[in-house]
Amino acid sequence: MASLLTDTIARIPPLDENALQQARARQDQLTKPQGSLGRLEALSIQLAGITGQPRPRFKQPVVITMAGDHGVARQGVSAYPSEVTPQMVLNFLYGGAAINVLARHVGARVVVVDMGVASDLPSHPDLVDSKIGKGTRDFSVGPAMTRDEARRAVEAGIEVVTREIERGADMVATGDMGIGNTTPSSAIVAAITRRPVAQVTGRGTGVDDAGLDRKIAVIECGLEVNQPNPADGLDVLSDVGGFEIGGLAGVIIGAAARRVPVVIDGFISGAAALIATALAPATQPFIIAAHRSVEIGHRATHEHLRVEPLMDLNLRLGEGTGAVLGISLCLAACKILDEMATFADAGVSEKSA
Amino acid sequence: MASLLTDTIARIPPLDENALQQARARQDQLTKPQGSLGRLEALSIQLAGITGQPRPRFKQPVVITMAGDHGVARQGVSAYPSEVTPQMVLNFLYGGAAINVLARHVGARVVVVDMGVASDLPSHPDLVDSKIGKGTRDFSVGPAMTRDEARRAVEAGIEVVTREIERGADMVATGDMGIGNTTPSSAIVAAITRRPVAQVTGRGTGVDDAGLDRKIAVIECGLEVNQPNPADGLDVLSDVGGFEIGGLAGVIIGAAARRVPVVIDGFISGAAALIATALAPATQPFIIAAHRSVEIGHRATHEHLRVEPLMDLNLRLGEGTGAVLGISLCLAACKILDEMATFADAGVSEKSA
Numbered sequence: 001m002a003s004l005l006t007d008t009i010a011r012i013p014p015l016d017e018n019a020l021q022q023a024r025a026r027q028d029q030l031t032k033p034q035g036s037l038g039r040l041e042a043l044s045i046q047l048a049g050i051t052g053q054p055r056p057r058f059k060q061p062v063v064i065t066m067a068g069d070h071g072v073a074r075q076g077v078s079a080y081p082s083e084v085t086p087q088m089v090l091n092f093l094y095g096g097a098a099i100n101v102l103a104r105h106v107g108a109r110v111v112v113v114d115m116g117v118a119s120d121l122p123s124h125p126d127l128v129d130s131k132i133g134k135g136t137r138d139f140s141v142g143p144a145m146t147r148d149e150a151r152r153a154v155e156a157g158i159e160v161v162t163r164e165i166e167r168g169a170d171m172v173a174t175g176d177m178g179i180g181n182t183t184p185s186s187a188i189v190a191a192i193t194r195r196p197v198a199q200v201t202g203r204g205t206g207v208d209d210a211g212l213d214r215k216i217a218v219i220e221c222g223l224e225v226n227q228p229n230p231a232d233g234l235d236v237l238s239d240v241g242g243f244e245i246g247g248l249a250g251v252i253i254g255a256a257a258r259r260v261p262v263v264i265d266g267f268i269s270g271a272a273a274l275i276a277t278a279l280a281p282a283t284q285p286f287i288i289a290a291h292r293s294v295e296i297g298h299r300a301t302h303e304h305l306r307v308e309p310l311m312d313l314n315l316r317l318g319e320g321t322g323a324v325l326g327i328s329l330c331l332a333a334c335k336i337l338d339e340m341a342t343f344a345d346a347g348v349s350e351k352s353a
Numbered sequence: 354m355a356s357l358l359t360d361t362i363a364r365i366p367p368l369d370e371n372a373l374q375q376a377r378a379r380q381d382q383l384t385k386p387q388g389s390l391g392r393l394e395a396l397s398i399q400l401a402g403i404t405g406q407p408r409p410r411f412k413q414p415v416v417i418t419m420a421g422d423h424g425v426a427r428q429g430v431s432a433y434p435s436e437v438t439p440q441m442v443l444n445f446l447y448g449g450a451a452i453n454v455l456a457r458h459v460g461a462r463v464v465v466v467d468m469g470v471a472s473d474l475p476s477h478p479d480l481v482d483s484k485i486g487k488g489t490r491d492f493s494v495g496p497a498m499t500r501d502e503a504r505r506a507v508e509a510g511i512e513v514v515t516r517e518i519e520r521g522a523d524m525v526a527t528g529d530m531g532i533g534n535t536t537p538s539s540a541i542v543a544a545i546t547r548r549p550v551a552q553v554t555g556r557g558t559g560v561d562d563a564g565l566d567r568k569i570a571v572i573e574c575g576l577e578v579n580q581p582n583p584a585d586g587l588d589v590l591s592d593v594g595g596f597e598i599g600g601l602a603g604v605i606i607g608a609a610a611r612r613v614p615v616v617i618d619g620f621i622s623g624a625a626a627l628i629a630t631a632l633a634p635a636t637q638p639f640i641i642a643a644h645r646s647v648e649i650g651h652r653a654t655h656e657h658l659r660v661e662p663l664m665d666l667n668l669r670l671g672e673g674t675g676a677v678l679g680i681s682l683c684l685a686a687c688k689i690l691d692e693m694a695t696f697a698d699a700g701v702s703e704k705s706a
Binding site for chain 1: 383384385386387388389390391392393432433434436437440441443444447449450451453454455457458459558559647663664665666667668669670674678681682684685688689692693694698699700701702704
């Protein structure tokens, strides 16, 4: 049955072979030993393949930070109360949060989206209202949302990113806010990577030992009760996911369908990427992993996604903070490709045979 | 005997305890879980201690890229001919090199210094002439330079950085250009960290297996012939060093004496930092290691310096390319400290007890 989701997935192209090849050839003519800029070179080539432009130039990076609440938070899995979710959304809108500071630093615009905050938020010109529900249900006792809600969450993400791309966004980063959301993320990672819950569950914003034990037990219980099917992204999302996680999966799918690179942030964005690649394996080459976070399940997430994070700065905040730093490296990589002189331009001798 | 070098070393202060403490306290009041920005938080606190400002703001980062040639290059230790050193200096001056592109990206100014290029360079308003000699002598058969030349190289670096600081530079990055200069750098690292040459010697810009064996043998020979004293930075520098390496050691010492943070680049900058800390252990807290390069001796260098690099991007170019990316992270870290809202400002609930 045709839907925005299936239509969008069907439109995701492969990387552009011609652009990949031209970018690779140009990197080898620039005034530096071949390969000496390491991951920056590989990144520029990937970005050429994503965009289809041999020398991609980005004018308008955007970080899409999606917020939602989680019924499972009532199980005492977070060090913070759920009221912090809407408080932080307001902080984003007033420009005082870490994501605002770092987005300004790298020249990115912040788009804040209410995917499912449990309370009513005041209307604000910079707040996108895509609320699917007032928080998910507690997944430790039943599904977090219906399958229809899961599809609507992903489609809302596609709509948000499509609108931003139509307004000029040409590079997208993902970010999240949602008290308790490392819990559904660990559940998603455990379900999709088929690893034991304890191996992919960390302290989130900072629960103590007892809190961590409780969190693991709650997730194990939720997986037992719901039995998510790892091959079915919408089933995993509806069983143990979150509205903002579904929205971010949609952002990834929608960006890939438009040949826009997606720089993913930390653990929650990683869980969203697992949902996105379960729904649409063709999204994988469009994903750039900005950093490896402190959350222990992040490594398994990157392995499953077959991506290598660019940085490891011991971040564990979310919001898109690591992703916007990754944007800066993507821009740097493409400027190298576009702006450096070639050996011929500069009259520099090449390597001896 | 008093000299610019001894006077400058005597002026290096410890980190400012008061600023460290205020920065630490403010980080804990910002609207994020304590410690959740990981290394960015620690970096901002270090930068507060370096500058003595509880909320440091940087207006004028500068990368100082020093060039020199190496007599030992005639032993066939590099994949490129020495003529590339002056060619690349001209490329820096025309703005076509990787360092120019990346410095523009992060908003840093490039200062190019001739510390000892083997040929005559045309005079250019943006080229600082601090030439100590036309390349060093071949250290595999005797000292690379005299002790007086070594001291003059370090003092020239102090003079260059002091002039830039007086013109407004408030953050300094180090960079290098010199065909063959991973060879003296490996010799310095082997001498000061007391590791076997083969453990700290890599392929530089890309020598093949035979070239690598030759490079190791040449360095072993040079250490045998010269017997550098690891406790005496000027002795190591004069025996097996390079003019640009001495100059960069001076940049580090001169910056520390003025409370200016120094972001060091790759393997050659690391060797310069070993010389700087051998001459002046008090420089250590002023050093920020931007990245771990591909060169295998870089890890031993960082361990000896007791610094943890911020990134690992498989770079092996030098010029200051990794260091300017490090500047961007330093600026990001300080903007977090300075610009984020506190819990009280934003009316966000703190962690439950």
